[in-house]
Amino acid sequence: xxxxxxxxAMKSILIIDSSVTFAGLFESRxxxxxxxxxxxxxxxxxxxxxxxxxxxxxxxxxxxxxxxLIKFTREIEHRRTTAIVMIAKNAIxxxxxxxxxADRVLVSPVNSHSLVHVVEEQAKM
Numbered sequence: 001x002x003x004x005x006x007x008x009a010m011k012s013i014l015i016i017d018s019s020v021t022f023a024g025l026f027e028s029r030x031x032x033x034x035x036x037x038x039x040x041x042x043x044x045x046x047x048x049x050x051x052x053x054x055x056x057x058x059x060x061x062x063x064x065x066x067x068x069l070i071k072f073t074r075e076i077e078h079r080r081t082t083a084i085v086m087i088a089k090n091a092i093x094x095x096x097x098x099x100x101x102a103d104r105v106l107v108s109p110v111n112s113h114s115l116v117h118v119v120e121e122q123a124k125m
Contacts, residue, residue, distance in 0.1 A: 011031050011123050012031065012034070012052050012054075013026050013033055013054045014035075014036070014045060015036075016057045017035065017056070017058035018037045025112055042069055043072055046073050054082070054119050054123050057102075058087045066086060067100040070102050073101075084102045085102065085103065085104045085119055086105045087106050087108055087110055089107070091107060104122055106118060
């Protein structure tokens with residue numbers, strides 16, 4: 001129970017990424033970080049009640065998986081207002097991500113300062 005109250009007391013982020021590149025970046029800033037690299041696990045987490053201020057998707061291959069996750073998340077009642085930040089591979093993928101429902105999209109490569117700034121901004125909304 002203590003771990004759950006700990007999650008409620010700080011900002012939390014769910015990172016969907018095949019690497020752990022960004023986890024340490026947010027942990028070092030005091031965020032509760034949950035990571036997953038599998039799309040089906042990510043979809044399962046969206047149904048759960050864990051509070052996420054931001055969902056960060058480092059666009060998986062193929063792009064359709066990332067777009068599917070965004071659309072899926074927006075269809076879940078308690079996730080409709082959860083901020084989604086997508087890291088896309090190019091401008092075309094970025095536009096498709098915005099149409100799918102991402103709140104903010106960054107195009108790779110992303111520098112850590114920009115990423116932290118965007119995620120912090122989305123967490124305040």
